[in-house]
């Protein structure tokens with residue numbers, strides 16, 4: 001490929017986002033080979049199967065239809081022959097009405113005061129996407145409402161929230177697709193007990209607790225009023241659920257219009273993914289680049305650097321979206337995958353990372369492909385700060401791609417009058433080799449539309465990689481064993497008559513834990 005043409009050819013614009021992948025180790029030939037790989041994996045057919053509601057999550061016999069949640073067209077989406085769009089629209093209308101009720105002040109707590117605090121109790125997909133989207137929309141937050149999240153079973157998490165909320169003006173959203181996740185169940189029970197202690201009459205709990213779940217029975221058993229339960233469906237994977245009522249915090253904390261704009265942005269990316277030819281398809285190209293480094297260069301991780309403080313939570317959301325989806329060792333046919341699958345996803349916010357882990361990106365021994373995400377116009381402008389931010393994002397991209405040669409460093413040291421011995425010792429240490437793969441993902445500004453498109457872009461990237469690796473990106477059996485063991489060990493911690501484990505290390509820790517707790521109890 002002609003170098004002057006390179007940038008033009010290796011740039012894709014879609015749904016308000018621009019991907020510049022000209023700083024990658026690819027040629028026209030390698031790209032064409034990668035595209036061939038996608039075609040061999042029947043990507044176009046698989047894409048169609050996902051979008052049209054086929055049972056692509058074969059291990060759990062479900063569709064994976066998060067795209068239907070943001071389908072802004074009139075096209076029906078069929079699951080087992082019936083259109084899911086009416087139920088989606090109905091739930092959106094219920095969300096809209098609920099938001100209106102809260103925003104107008106008609107929804108009051110048990111003492112008649114309007115809602116001021118909203119607490120999302122949820123974990124994993126019932127937390128990360130919501131937090132990412134809501135933080136990304138910080139300039140659109142409403143005055144007078146504060147968002148809180150209770151996630152971890154660590155009592156410190158709930159305790160910190162209970163310290164700052166007011167029981168008379170707090171609305172809890174218990175967000176759990178299954179309504180059986182330990183952390184959420186325990187936190188929701190503790191929050192309810194606290195509200196009762198604080199004076200909420202039991203018959204008024206409907207003024208303070210709502211739920212979003214696929215398990216209406218369990219939510220009802222917990223004591224949530226049926227009118228306060230918003231549904232989601234088994235074909236919405238937890239890590240893809242922010243577009244459903246699981247994302248209720250988003251319109252509550254902003255406005256329903258903002259939420260619709262977010263959905264619209266995601267829909268625009270879905271349409272691009274659906275229609276664009278593979279070689280011009282942003283998620284497809286990002287997926288292929290990831291495969292190139294994982295499977296041909298042995299890269300173990302992938303860094304996502306957001307040059308937007310409002311996107312600070314995005315890498316954590318991507319960790320679940322990508323690693324829970326593609327952290328698989330067996331194919332959909334049950335055969336061991338003899339190739340690397342999902343990479344370790346990590347990242348953080350720029351410029352903060354430049355003063356921390358970027359050293360390893362520039363001079364470490366590992367190859368780490370990088371995505372730099374940056375809006376050009378700040379939603380919260382102050383002085384020249386956005387110019388500095390953008391300059392540094394571009395500077396990192398330049399430094400990663402081109403580095404600084406040993407020859408240049410040697411010349412500089414010689415000019416400074418360093419001895420030959422000093423030059424020989426220092427020059428290699430100061431050299432920045434460059435040739436590090438970096439994508440620039442740029443948007444005009446972090447609007448709700450751009451944010452929706454960005455999140456959907458990565459969802460589709462993960463899907464494409466899963467197809468090419470031949471794995472099921474929509475189950476997560478690997479997380480189950482820890483839950484079962486956690487339940488067993490919990491029982492053992494609390495009941496000394498239970499049989500000891502065959503693992504002496506485990507026995508030791510259980511006994512030590514009991515001893516410490518007995519001592520604490522004696523001292524009380």
Ligand SMILES: O=P(O)(O)OC[C@H]1O[C@H](O)[C@H](O)[C@@H](O)[C@@H]1O
Pocket residue numbers: 123124125126175176177178179180181184238239324476479
């Ligand atoms: O929404 P919930 O059913 O409470 O699930 C919350 C999370 O927990 C599970 O363990 C899964 O690993 C996640 O995919 C899920 O998002």
